[in-house]
Amino acid sequence: MIKTQLHDDVLEVVIDNPPVNALGARVRQGLWAAIADAQTDTAVKAIVIRGAGKLLSGGADITEFGKTTAEPGLPELVDAIEASAKPVVAAIHGIALGGGLEVALGCHYRIATANTKLGLPEVTLGLLPGAGGTQRLPRVIGVEAALDMIVSGSPISGKRAADIGLVDRLAEEGTLLAEAISFARALDAPRRTGDVSVSADPAIFEAFAAQNARKIAGLDAPSACIKAVRAASELPIGQGLEKERALFAELVAGTQSKALRHVFFAERAAAKIDGMPKDIAMRSIDKVGVIGAGTMGGGISMNFLSAGIPVTIVEMAQEALDRGVSTIRKNYEATAAKGRLTADQVEKAMSLLTPSLAFDALADCDLVIEAVYENMDVKKDIFARLDGTAKPGAMLASNTSYLSVDEIATATKRPQDVLGLHFFSPANIMKLVEVVRGAETAPEVLATGMDLARRIGKAPVVSGVCYGFIGNRMLTPRLDGAIEMLVEGATPDQVDQVSVALGMPMGPLQMIDLAGVDIGWHRDPTRIESVRDALNAAGRWGQKTGGGFYDYDEKRRPSASAAAQAIVEQFRTEAGIAPREITDEEIVARTLYAIVNEGAKILEEGIAQRASDIDVVWLNGYGWPRHTGGPMFWAEQVGLEKVVDTLNRYRDRLGPGFSLSPLLAQCAAQGGSLFGDAGA
Numbered sequence: 062m063i064k065t066q067l068h069d070d071v072l073e074v075v076i077d078n079p080p081v082n083a084l085g086a087r088v089r090q091g092l093w094a095a096i097a098d099a100q101t102d103t104a105v106k107a108i109v110i111r112g113a114g115k116l117l118s119g120g121a122d123i124t125e126f127g128k129t130t131a132e133p134g135l136p137e138l139v140d141a142i143e144a145s146a147k148p149v150v151a152a153i154h155g156i157a158l159g160g161g162l163e164v165a166l167g168c169h170y171r172i173a174t175a176n177t178k179l180g181l182p183e184v185t186l187g188l189l190p191g192a193g194g195t196q197r198l199p200r201v202i203g204v205e206a207a208l209d210m211i212v213s214g215s216p217i218s219g220k221r222a223a224d225i226g227l228v229d230r231l232a233e234e235g236t237l238l239a240e241a242i243s244f245a246r247a248l249d250a251p252r253r254t255g256d257v258s259v260s261a262d263p264a265i266f267e268a269f270a271a272q273n274a275r276k277i278a279g280l281d282a283p284s285a286c287i288k289a290v291r292a293a294s295e296l297p298i299g300q301g302l303e304k305e306r307a308l309f310a311e312l313v314a315g316t317q318s319k320a321l322r323h324v325f326f327a328e329r330a331a332a333k334i335d336g337m338p339k340d341i342a343m344r345s346i347d348k349v350g351v352i353g354a355g356t357m358g359g360g361i362s363m364n365f366l367s368a369g370i371p372v373t374i375v376e377m378a379q380e381a382l383d384r385g386v387s388t389i390r391k392n393y394e395a396t397a398a399k400g401r402l403t404a405d406q407v408e409k410a411m412s413l414l415t416p417s418l419a420f421d422a423l424a425d426c427d428l429v430i431e432a433v434y435e436n437m438d439v440k441k442d443i444f445a446r447l448d449g450t451a452k453p454g455a456m457l458a459s460n461t462s463y464l465s466v467d468e469i470a471t472a473t474k475r476p477q478d479v480l481g482l483h484f485f486s487p488a489n490i491m492k493l494v495e496v497v498r499g500a501e502t503a504p505e506v507l508a509t510g511m512d513l514a515r516r517i518g519k520a521p522v523v524s525g526v527c528y529g530f531i532g533n534r535m536l537t538p539r540l541d542g543a544i545e546m547l548v549e550g551a552t553p554d555q556v557d558q559v560s561v562a563l564g565m566p567m568g569p570l571q572m573i574d575l576a577g578v579d580i581g582w583h584r585d586p587t588r589i590e591s592v593r594d595a596l597n598a599a600g601r602w603g604q605k606t607g608g609g610f611y612d613y614d615e616k617r618r619p620s621a622s623a624a625a626q627a628i629v630e631q632f633r634t635e636a637g638i639a640p641r642e643i644t645d646e647e648i649v650a651r652t653l654y655a656i657v658n659e660g661a662k663i664l665e666e667g668i669a670q671r672a673s674d675i676d677v678v679w680l681n682g683y684g685w686p687r688h689t690g691g692p693m694f695w696a697e698q699v700g701l702e703k704v705v706d707t708l709n710r711y712r713d714r715l716g717p718g719f720s721l722s723p724l725l726a727q728c729a730a731q732g733g734s735l736f737g738d739a740g741a
């Protein structure tokens with residue numbers, strides 16, 4: 062955990078706690094003892110602290126939060142480092158995040174490599190730097206720079222840190238320790254950050270909060286961060302540290318931080334495939350084929366091009382191919398126009414793209430992804446052709462968003478090579494990919510799919526085969542409930558507002574307007590069996606036709622639609638339904654608790670490996686607000702008993718197709734957790 066070595070008169074203290082040198086209890090105790098012993102060891106003139114492996118430290122041990130932590134706490138440890146009578150130098154490489162950077166701030170000087178990542182990401186966990194970071198960072202780099210780093214949670218490079226004075230000098234990784242030792246040896250006395258005071262015009266804090274109002278709305282941590290930094294400019298360090306600890310204590314006990322810590326571990330757990338051998342040999346993917354140059358095919362291709370992986374994109378007609386290629390270029394150029402890509406990077410990505418009308422251009426691809434029309438016959442035809450074209454060992458993936466990967470695989474003689482890679486639109490932006498394992502998908506094909514998704518910067522989740530996999534299957538009861546409530550008397554805005562109030566970017570009706578009311582429509586305007594049929598028959602297919610459940614202006618801003626309302630009322634009248642008052646509680650039951658219930662079924666059917674995977678799907682695929690953890694975590698905060706009780710009270714309204722998940726009912730009755738014994 063903590064190793065020390067004396068280099069003549071300089072003591073080297075090494076934090077060695079793989080994988081990220083988290084500052085857990087034993088590390089803190091070891092560091093405390095090393096610093097304390099050095100105070101009385103006459104052989105020691107100065108101290109250097111560094112991290113073993115690839116980094117200084119990834120911060121406090123997040124698994125300790127919410128539990129009683131052993132002494133010394135991290136704040137006390139950092140204070141002890143700063144109080145050292147002998148100079149302490151931090152030798153920083155790789156990563157110094159959260160408590161890791163706070164330990165470095167307690168040191169009297171800091172030396173880093175230029176490409177080190179230094180940051181205080183606590184705000185992303187619903188916290189604030191709780192070991193002196195909010196008090197010391199402003200004293201080192203000034204209030205405004207500190208506000209930016211602490212409230213954004215974004216790291217900066219060692220080079221940048223040297224520019225703004227957070228780091229005293231830069232060193233090459235190979236000579237970092239030696240330079241830190243000689244630098245420490247030359248020091249006469251400690252330089253304590255706490256001795257410095259910093260002042261700031263109070264207006265800075267109001268202005269900062271106002272500038273970031275939209276980003277921090279509804280979140281506890283950012284405003285607490287601002288308060289703590291303000292305290293640094295108004296109070297002596299001791300009182301400022303007390304203020305910081307009080308604010309931290311509130312946040313760490315709050316539901317938002319619990320949710321964000323749940324998300325942190327959920328996203329890492331999602332990368333794991335239960336039962337998969339750790340050393341499984343992956344297939345190498347050096348060249349990707351994409352069939353279909355439409356919105357999805359183009360977006361999917363961009364993910365690989367941006368990761369430096371060549372793509373052969375195939376279409377049936379030149380015009381469609383050209384349109385697809387030019388759309389990819391336009392998307393890159395739009396990103397470059399925002400300064401997030403250079404022109405060279407655009408050209409490099411485009412140079413990796415090979416458009417073709419020839420299906421056999423896919424013959425040398427290691428992975429081929431089909432992204433064509435959502436129709437089983439079309440997909441089976443393509444997979445049959447792929448079976449005869451793709452090289453042996455190539456992985457054959459469908460981007461289908463609902464259909465059975467098992468049935469698609471039957472069109473080939475190699476079902477073991479077939480899987481689903483369900484990207485979410487826009488595919489080059491949305492992080493979620495559902496990696497669908499067919500009944501015969503080979504283990505290494507699944508593992509390769511997961512690994513590749515992460516390689517291109519996605520958040521992959523394993524899904525079994527069912528209609529709609531994890532996310533889209535859960536959308537179905539939500540949308541059905543929403544539309545039924547319109548027929549029964551609710552307005553689109555009333556239904557959608559319940560989701561928006563929770564923090565979703567939009568509700569189910571605005572979402573179907575975006576995706577297309579005509580998705581899955583039988584296209585027969587004379588066949589009116591639902592409100593959706595009636596809207597589709599009237600050409601109200603959603604945003605793409607200027608209106609669906611809502612009307613849309615030229616900026617695609619929604620407004621209540623008299624035309625849609627008339628269609629709903631006519632359908633209601635013809636169905637002989639008298640409109641009634643619909644409460645928000647009923648809307649919660651039929652759109653949100655219905656999602657939870659379907660998620661519980663997906664869990665008990667083994668379609669999802671774990672409840673936290675279902676949360677990750679909604680966080681990264683549908684914009685579920687991270688500070689509430691995802692639908693399954695949120696439901697447990699609401700209380701499963703309340704969820705089940707409410708669903709039971711609206712049982713008749715939930716329609717004949719509804720059934721309560723036995724797992725959900727059991728957890729509610731027995732006080733269990735959807736997350737198993739460990740709980741969320």
Ligand code: T1G
Binds near residue numbers: 119122123163190326
């Ligand atoms: N505590 C506990 N476990 C951690 C951890 C941490 N801080 N960081 C990572 N892990 C685990 C992670 O769950 C995974 O476990 C393994 O390490 C590898 O992680 C008082 C309050 C450092 C950039 O927010 O950003 O300090 O899945 O897959 O991609 O003010 O981990 O293998 O079982 O992410 O190489 C603030 C969080 C804490 C940084 C490395 N620090 N970590 O990325 O590995 S709060 C953070 C990261 C704090 C103080 C406050 C990344 C990384 P498993 P990984 P990676």
